[in-house]
Amino acid sequence: MEAELQTHIAFHLTGRRRGGQIESLDELRLLPLPFAGYRNLAELRYDFPLVLFADGADEVPVQSLSGLIDSLLQEVAQGPDGQRLRRHGLRLEQEIRAVASGTSGRVTLRTHWDAAASRLAGHGEEPLQDSLRRLRAALKRDGEVVDCDEDMPFRLLRHIWAVLRDRNARKARDTIDELAIKLSDILAAEFVRTDEGLSPEWLKAGMGSSHQNAFDFAVMSRLLSQAAPKTPLPEGRRRRIRWLLSVLTSQRFFPASKGSDAPTAAPYEFVFESCAEAVDAFRARLPEMTELAKALAMAELEVEGRYNEAKHDRLFDDFASNGLSPQELALFPDYLVLARPDEIPAALNAFAVGLPAKVLVQSDDLLQSSALAGDGLALALGTKHLATTAVGLSAVFVLQSSSSGLMRLRDQILRGFAYPGPALFNVFSGASAGAGALPPYLIAAAAAEARVFPTFVYDPSAGPDLASRFQAQMNPQSEADWPLQEFAYEDEQRQRICERLPFTLIDFVACDRRYARHFACVPRTKWNGSMVPVSEFLGPQPAPSEKVPCLLMVDDENVLQKVIVDVKLIREARRCGEMWRGLQELGGIRNSHAMKLLAEERKAWAEQQQPTRSNGGGATMASAAPAATAAASAAVSEAAEAKPASDEPYIETARCSSCDECIQINSRMFAYDKNKQASIVDPDAGTYRQLVEAAENCQVAVIHPGKPRNPNEPGLEELLKRAEPFL
Amino acid sequence: MTIAATECLLRMYDERYGLEDYQGGVPRWCTGCGDNAILAAVQRLCRDENLRPEKMVFVSGIGCSSRFPHYMKSYGFHGIHGRALPIAEGIKMVRPDLHVFVNTGDGDCCSIGAAHWIHAIRYNMNMTVMLHDNQIYGLTKMQASPTSPKGLKSNTTPRGAYLDGLQPLTVTLGVQNVSFVAQAVDWIPELLYDILSAAFHHKGFSFVRILQRCPEWLPNLFDPWMKDPQRLLLLHGEGGLRISPALSKAYQNQQQHDPSDLNRARELASVIDPIPVGILYRNTDVPCYEDLRRTGQPRSHDFIKAGLEAEFDKFTVWPQESGSRTTAA
Structure with missing residues (x-):
């Protein structure tokens, strides 16, 4: 017994098998226990x-x-x-x-x-x-x-990109065509006023053959020439329109619309295999892009008749001297780069120089062979720093997912392509070299499940803060360190045993034949109580002594096997767990700052509750005081709303219905304001009689004549009586 | 699509228009006519929205109210009796960039133009329609109109109108695809302005019935309502009007109304006394006909020519086929 434990511990610590008590994993075709139910995917109902x-x-x-x-x-x-x-x-x-x-x-x-x-x-x-x-x-x-195979991520994202690109291109194409038609209309309208446009031959050609003999086109030409306006299109404007037309019709960013028979150059390609190529193409096309953006802006003004040479010429001369704005760049198709993981630094550089690109980085192997070989021991989880980089970049949309989860992230992918700025999609395909016969879907799903390639989305357009931009809750059991899965199996006494086991990095590595040397299978006869689940070695507490971590695996017949794991993998799994904790923090899951604040607030609240309970009346009194003040201030403001003294004539201007009655009586006494509503501008510009008549005639009774200003006006007594209802 | 740079440049050189930029001549309406109030409110709206005069068109039929386009310094179409709406629809169809306004009277809209009115509601094209409802034919000197109240004596009804007046709001609210219905009175300028502004901002067929005084033929028709503020029922609330404190003080008979509630809107529309004033119904989800029918195909000369040729070909008699020579008609 002691000797067995010694052998197991020795393998765990050194990774070397001594004695025949443990078997190498190389020859046994074992699978981690969770995979037992997924041997034939075609029989299952899932996303693919x-x-x-x-x-x-x-x-x-x-x-x-x-x-x-x-x-x-x-x-x-x-x-x-x-x-x-x-x-x-x-x-x-x-x-x-x-x-x-x-x-x-x-x-x-x-x-x-x-x-x-x-x-x-x-x-x-x-x-x-x-x-x-x-x-x-x-x-x-x-x-x-x-x-779900090796090509799927490229094909899927390229397809979505192309669909959205085509939709945008159609809209842009329509805008360009419409502007070109309207610009041509201006030139055509000018042409029909020229001598050539009014010549008998031209007029005759426009009539059609049926009725040509019924008209004298020479006379028609003479009459029309006499009546034609004599102000030709300014030469500068004609030149400008021609230039605009030439730019709009020769552009190569959007394919010609269907049915158009005009000869056009082949449209530009926007799909690249490296960021450097994309940057080169972008730089080479930049002058043309600037010219087209400028032409579009100028053409919009021109067709509206709002192009003002004095105001606009200078601005357009220096157009985009500070580079194109994001809105202007958004007019053009995005560049799509389909790259491998080593392109990530190049992509980040390309974003820095303003390449409007959507970059798809596809990894096929998360456990490259060199990584575990040396003593340094670091799993090549090549893209693990991407989450923090994404937050740092702040203006780049970043999505990371295993290919198995892409379908569930469809809406986020669409958002990424629609995002007006660069986007990076980091995808693990699952088509790993060491996976053997396991389908890529399973490997990809296992990577996500084991926190080796966690899913997250950083969407700068979702809001101003990290909480709205960063999402990681789509990971399985995102609150937990490792997702727990329930397994049921039958023991030797044919009894059903249920266990909840975490799915960790070690399960993921166990699928990979290249790392079989880190595992050792213990024959059933040698099983003992010191073999404990790996999860006991992955918690924050120190590793238990005199115990060895072991993993449950199944063979081809679905018979349960126990496999000892060496310490290197345990160390690596702990690192992976810590990395996951960091991602949880970014995603606001069990965020340490928030939890600390919450604890403080709870404490403060509890302390505050104590005195309030003992002094119940205080709050009511305190809240009554502002109400009283508000009521008083309202009363004060109401009192301050003074009407003009009734001796002075006035009009309730806001209620005037602009009906002209008073203006007709005396347009010097009454006048309209900027809203075409009447007021008395000069009470001395007319008589009291006019004021009273205006009050009587006013359809909405808003004129108040006040008291007479001239005591000698004849008939005052009668007028005062008539004015009474309007005072 | 407006290009970002253009937006920026336009803002930089934004031209501001004054009321006088929209005033086209002195109105020939009678002094005291409610149409003046509507004209003033519309001109204020244009100024406040800074609408470019060349981007607006006012369409009308026949009647006092239909003189409206003459007094706006913009494009206008003084049409034929009852046909303002089909003309406006045609304009909107080919020039969706224009702001289309329709001014029509109770005779023009609810009598000879009633069929066009009903279908215009169903089409829900984006335009602002003002029904100047003075309940009388004024231009032809006092004949009863469809909305004249029962018992009204006029040249055509010397013993008084026999029937109850037609209620334009209930008719409008009963038609499929109705999307905006409001009622205003010409004698409260502030509310008239607010209602017209809401109608202008609604995308769809915005129908505003404006009770309008005719000082010449029915000088006292609305007196009971003008003199007693309690006989106006102001509708306000979320999605409707916000009534200013000053107005609230003068008109205290108010009611909360949710303009998305079609059934309640229909109940309110049937109320004659007190007069409900405000936005009765608004539904922003009804599609506009011009959007449904827009192909997105730019209309080049060749495209239009091909379309016209195809239409004409339907009526062409081909000499080869008919076997006889045709002569030009």
């Missing part, structure tokens, strides 16, 4: 494969097969045979998944669908045929099907 739809107006450019089937069933599976349709729909989905997983290359959903349907229909009865027919009729959109 995806369907990349060709653009359909404003609809989503990508959907998972299961999501698509769900929405079809929601539409079709109604009524008494809904249950049957649903059953058949799900069978069909499983069949499509099986067909798709066995094929490679670019195949459309309809092709897979038809293949799967014919496989099912071969041994199906009439109701199945009916279900398949109805579901097929409801399928409106088509697109390429992609499974």
Whole structure:
């Protein structure tokens, strides 16, 4: 017993097997326990494969097969045979998944669908045929099907980028075409006033052949020439319009609209494989971009007739001397760079020089072989610093995810592409060299689950602060250090055992054949109580003595095996855990600052509660005082609202309905203000009689004549009586 | 799409317009006419929104109110009786960049133009429609209109009108796709301005019925309501009007109303006394016809020509096909 423990501890500490009590993992085809249920993915319902739809107006450019089937069933599976349709729909989905997983290359959903349907229909009865027919009729959109493989991240992101780029390009193209048409209209309108435009030949050509003999075009030309306006288009404006037209029609940033037969140069390419190439292209095109942005701004003013040479010429001469603004850059397509992890520093540099790029960095291997070889021991989790870098960059949209989680982040990906600035997408494909036969989806999902490649989004457009910009809560069990999973198995006495075990970096590394030497399998006969789960070695407390960490794995027959883990991996897992804690902090999960503040506030609140309870009346009295003050101040302000003395004539100007009655009586006494509402501007410019008549005639009774200013005016007594209702 | 630099330049050289930039001649309306109040409110609105005169068009039919476009220094179309709305719709369709206003009277809109009115509501095209409702034909010297109250004596109803007047608000609120309905009175300029401003900012067919005094033919029609502020019911609240403290003091009969509540709006629209004033209904989700039908295809000369040719070809008699020579008509 003692000797066994010694052997186990020796392996744990040194990584060397001595004696035959433990076996190397190399020959055994073991899998970490959590993988036992996922041996055949095609039988499971999950996010993949995806369907990349060709653009359909404003609809989503990508959907998972299961999501698509769900929405079809929601539409079709109604009524008494809904249950049957649903059953058949799900069978069909499983069949499509099986067909798709066995094929490679670019195949459309309809092709897979038809293949799967014919496989099912071969041994199906009439109701199945009916279900398949109805579901097929409801399928409106088509697109390429992609499974979760090495090429998927590139294809998916490139597809989304292209769909959004095409939508924007169509809008930009329409704007450019419309401006060009309007500019041409100005020149055309000018042409018909010229001698050539008014010549008999031109007039005749415009009439059409049927009625040409009915007109004398020479006379028509003479008459029109006499009546034509004599102010030609200024030469400067004509030159400007021609220049604008030449820039707008020769641009190469947006492809020509469909149906246009005008000869145009081939549009620029915006997809690159390295940031350096993209930066070079961007720099080379910058003068043209500036010219087009300038032409668009000038053309907008020109077609509105608002281009003022005196004001605008100088500004446009120095247009974009400080570089194009983000809004102007947003007019142009973004550059898409599809790169490998070693491009990250280059991407960050490219962002710094203002490259409006969306960069996709794809990693296929998170555990490169060199990393564990030397004594330095550092897992090459190459992109682990990206989260803090993202926060530091502040104006770059950053999204990190395993390929398995991309579908669930679809909306965030769309936001990233729509973000008016650079964006970096860091994706782990799962197509790792050491994964053996395990599908990339599982490896990618395991990387996310084990906190090796955690998911996060940093979206600068989401708000001004870190709390609204940084999201990490989409990670599995994001509150926990390691996600706990429940496993049930049968022991030798055929009893069901349930255990909740954390999924850690060690489980992830255990999938990789290249690192088998860090594990040693203990035969069942040698199991003992000192073999404890690895989680006991990963907590904050010191490692337990006389214990060895061990992992549960399963073999091809799904028989449970225990595997000892060496200390290097334990150390690495602890580091990975710390890194995850850092990310949690950024994402506001168990944030130490917030928790500290909360504790302080709670303490302060508790202390505050103590005296308040003993002195209950204080608060009420305190709150009553401001109310009284407010009421008093309102009363004061009301008192201050003084009306003019009734001796003076006045008009309630705000109520005047601009009806002209008073103005008609005396336009020197009454006048309109800037809102076309009347007031008395000079009470001495007319008689008291006029004031009284105006008051009587006023439709809305807002004129108050006051007291007579001239005591000698005739008929005052009668007038005063008439004025009484208006005082 | 307005290019950022253009926006910036326009702001830099923003031209401010004054009231006089919108005043086109001295109105020929009778002294004391409520139309003057509407004109003043519209001109103030244009000035405050700094609308460019060349970017506005006022369309009208026939009647006193329909002289409105003459008094605005902008584009205008004094149309034919009852046909203001189809003309305005045509303008909006081809020139969506223009602000379209329609001025129509109770005879013009609710009698001869009633069919166009109903369909214009359904089309929900983005324009501001002012129904100058003085409840009488004024230009032709006092004949009963569809909105004249029961018992009103006029040249065409010497023994008094036999029927209850048509209520334009209930009609409007009963039509599919209605998106904005408000009622104003010409004698409270502040409210008239606020309601017109809300109508202008609403994207869709904004219908404002304005009760308008006719001092010439029905000088005392609205006296009971003008003299007793309690007989006006001011609608206010979230999404509706905000009533100033001064106005609140004068008109204390007020009610909270949620303009998204169509059923309550319909109830209020049927109330004749007190007169409800404010925004009865507003729904920003109704699509505009011009947006639904916009293809996004730029209208080049060739495009328009091809479209016209295709239309004309439908009516062309081809000599080869008919087998006989056709002569020009």
